[in-house]
Amino acid sequence: xxxxxxxxxxxxxxxxxxxxLAACGGDxxxxxxxxxxxxxxYPVAVGGPLTDVVDDLIATCTEQHEGITVEAVYSGTYxxxxxxxxxxxRSDQGPDLAVLLTTDLYTLIxxxxxxxLSDVDDDLSWTEDRFYPAYLASGEAEGExxxxxxQRSTIVQYHNKEIYEQAGLDPEAPPTTWxxxxxxxxxxxxxxxxxxxxxxxxxxxxxxxxxxxAIQSGVADTxxxxxxxxxxxxxxxxxxxxxxxxxxxxxxMPSGTTEWASTPDDFLAGxxxxxxxxxxxxxxxxxxxxxEFGVSMxxxxxxxxxxxxxxxxxIFDRGDEGTREAAYTIAQCLTEPEMAAEWSMxxxxxxxxxxxxxxxxxxxxxxxxxxxxxxxDQLEVAVGETTTxxxxxxxxxxxxxxxxxxxxxxEPQDALTQLQSDIDGILAQYQG
Amino acid sequence: MTAAIPTPTTAPPPExxxxxxxxxxxxxxxAFAWALLAPxxxxxxxxxxxxxxxxxxxxxxxxxxxLSAVQYETLVNDPVFWQVLRNNLWFALGTVPTSMALAIxxxxxxxxxxxGKGFVRLAYFTPTILPMVAVxxxxxxxxxxxxxxxxxxxxxxxxxxxxxxxxxxxxxxxLMVMMIWKQAGFFMIFYLAGLQNMSPELEEASTLEGASxxxxxxxxxxxxxxxxxLFVFVVAVTDAFKIIDHLFIMTGGGPNNASxxxxxxxxxxxxxxxxxxxxxxxxxxxVVILGLAAVIQFTVLERRVHYR
Numbered sequence: 001x002x003x004x005x006x007x008x009x010x011x012x013x014x015x016x017x018x019x020x021l022a023a024c025g026g027d028x029x030x031x032x033x034x035x036x037x038x039x040x041x042y043p044v045a046v047g048g049p050l051t052d053v054v055d056d057l058i059a060t061c062t063e064q065h066e067g068i069t070v071e072a073v074y075s076g077t078y079x080x081x082x083x084x085x086x087x088x089x090r091s092d093q094g095p096d097l098a099v100l101l102t103t104d105l106y107t108l109i110x111x112x113x114x115x116x117l118s119d120v121d122d123d124l125s126w127t128e129d130r131f132y133p134a135y136l137a138s139g140e141a142e143g144e145x146x147x148x149x150x151q152r153s154t155i156v157q158y159h160n161k162e163i164y165e166q167a168g169l170d171p172e173a174p175p176t177t178w179x180x181x182x183x184x185x186x187x188x189x190x191x192x193x194x195x196x197x198x199x200x201x202x203x204x205x206x207x208x209x210x211x212x213x214a215i216q217s218g219v220a221d222t223x224x225x226x227x228x229x230x231x232x233x234x235x236x237x238x239x240x241x242x243x244x245x246x247x248x249x250x251x252x253m254p255s256g257t258t259e260w261a262s263t264p265d266d267f268l269a270g271x272x273x274x275x276x277x278x279x280x281x282x283x284x285x286x287x288x289x290x291x292e293f294g295v296s297m298x299x300x301x302x303x304x305x306x307x308x309x310x311x312x313x314x315i316f317d318r319g320d321e322g323t324r325e326a327a328y329t330i331a332q333c334l335t336e337p338e339m340a341a342e343w344s345m346x347x348x349x350x351x352x353x354x355x356x357x358x359x360x361x362x363x364x365x366x367x368x369x370x371x372x373x374x375x376x377d378q379l380e381v382a383v384g385e386t387t388t389x390x391x392x393x394x395x396x397x398x399x400x401x402x403x404x405x406x407x408x409x410x411e412p413q414d415a416l417t418q419l420q421s422d423i424d425g426i427l428a429q430y431q432g
Numbered sequence: 433m434t435a436a437i438p439t440p441t442t443a444p445p446p447e448x449x450x451x452x453x454x455x456x457x458x459x460x461x462x463a464f465a466w467a468l469l470a471p472x473x474x475x476x477x478x479x480x481x482x483x484x485x486x487x488x489x490x491x492x493x494x495x496x497x498x499l500s501a502v503q504y505e506t507l508v509n510d511p512v513f514w515q516v517l518r519n520n521l522w523f524a525l526g527t528v529p530t531s532m533a534l535a536i537x538x539x540x541x542x543x544x545x546x547x548g549k550g551f552v553r554l555a556y557f558t559p560t561i562l563p564m565v566a567v568x569x570x571x572x573x574x575x576x577x578x579x580x581x582x583x584x585x586x587x588x589x590x591x592x593x594x595x596x597x598x599x600x601x602x603x604x605x606x607l608m609v610m611m612i613w614k615q616a617g618f619f620m621i622f623y624l625a626g627l628q629n630m631s632p633e634l635e636e637a638s639t640l641e642g643a644s645x646x647x648x649x650x651x652x653x654x655x656x657x658x659x660x661x662l663f664v665f666v667v668a669v670t671d672a673f674k675i676i677d678h679l680f681i682m683t684g685g686g687p688n689n690a691s692x693x694x695x696x697x698x699x700x701x702x703x704x705x706x707x708x709x710x711x712x713x714x715x716x717x718x719v720v721i722l723g724l725a726a727v728i729q730f731t732v733l734e735r736r737v738h739y740r
Binding site: 079083086087107111195202203204254255256257258259262265266269271390392393396399400401403404406407409 | 576577578579595597598599600684686687688689690700703704705706707
């Protein structure tokens, strides 16, 4: 054997080792002299070519702020984005700025991934003018503000006006109470206008829908107090779940669980007269419905109400003052009234503050398409979405219990008592 | 080691041989062998052994970081873990034997004299070519209440329709049907290869002796296919624990964990609940299960396999 193959083999061995090392190493942009290269992660949770819109918004902001460049990384769903931000941050490759669910707040704080905004800016009073208090509240924890409202939503009620006419109902009078909802859903079915009277999705964000019903039944503190949720075994919560299950038992809505993603499809296909869904779907329904549809506030049991939802902009802890300040500047720019107005019109998310609604383009849009303003009006009775430590586990537990009840595996009272004790167990280490 | 024994014609003088052979020759061969193995080792260690050790290490720690068995205590007391494990065993039991039996049946059929057998073979193999995510999307539509063709068909013949994926009683069987549809064609290819290797004289001999076709299959073909069967069995069992892509698309493990499988639960624990320590403990459980399955398959079953 000659020396050449040996040398080659050794070289191959060395280079394969080097490859692994190279994959573990990293590089990083950003510095403190006014210029910064930022990475921003953002999810798209609603339909449509929204990545182009985000790129446009970012381009406007980087033009206004010279020296800052932003690499906007579309990172899948909210859950995917959270996973990527977490794992990348662990290997010090994380984003400087990210749009993540407001409910991830405590998880991000507990893992030491984000910085409170007061670290970057001493005077945050401008936020009170720019954002609705209901939206701003979901960025607050431990006496600090941690995030800026960006793509926010609430749950609204959509109804198909053609189906209403077929059923002999007044298409301009959607239900405002639970009793009316049941009545109208029954009429729709009895008249054969649609297969189902109403659909309320119970997978993925079933916990969100359930929170809406709990709020409407008068349950207090559904948003959680200091990252602890304790409303689930409240008698009014049990009543809410019994009502939900009852509508499925009566056949007003599909039996078993109802898919989050297929509910808008069913509505668009005319299989259901009414649906509860996020305002994030407004643009999707608007462009795909071949019938007149109405949007209204969710009905009341003892009071009206809906949780808020959606994502905020978080500044990540990358240990570099300059990068943080640049990220904050961009976040501030992305939430400016004109930007918020454009983002709202393109996506269907609710513009995050009164100033955005007062811009000319938004005012005109709301006049032509009054459905868009329903979510804004509902904000007066809106409550922050349930936000706890260990948010992934807690919301999964709530979803599992809802599914157990809707599929007939458990009774509402037993399921919710068990659920609250499970959640107490999960959150025990954060109590007191 | 042949290089270490020089032939007489090229042998150096005795003193020099004593010096060179152990140092340059033997050492050089050792280094050369290691160098050849190194790329494979690096990859194997980086992507298999190191992660297993890391999982074991992190599973032996509490979330605060101190050494403890608390993760395994949680595991034993976690009802979701036991349900997921049960689901996975049912899933394996429901998919492996059926898809293997179907695979043999299809292989025997398309191996015979059949008009347009190339087309039939392709038809059987098509589901395997499709990516799992695409398959899951198609079946999500098939099973969906209202618009799905399965309910449409049932409704047309007057049978009650169901919300297949939204009902804890039907969701796992529904997923099994899809898995069998996807896997059987893949296993058929192995059986087909096994059948093609079989000499045609065997069948002629059977015919001469007057053995029935079923007898011939039972006493000749099937035993000769045993090595293929073992291989397919190992692959099928691992797949039953390994393939979870469809859960992301179709059910997310729901409703109420009725379709959750072990690997999906590990993913959720690690990346949705961000609990790497508990995910480590769950991973160790999976490693033990797959290890046990491999040991049983290779010790007990291998004895029954006749290699030619």
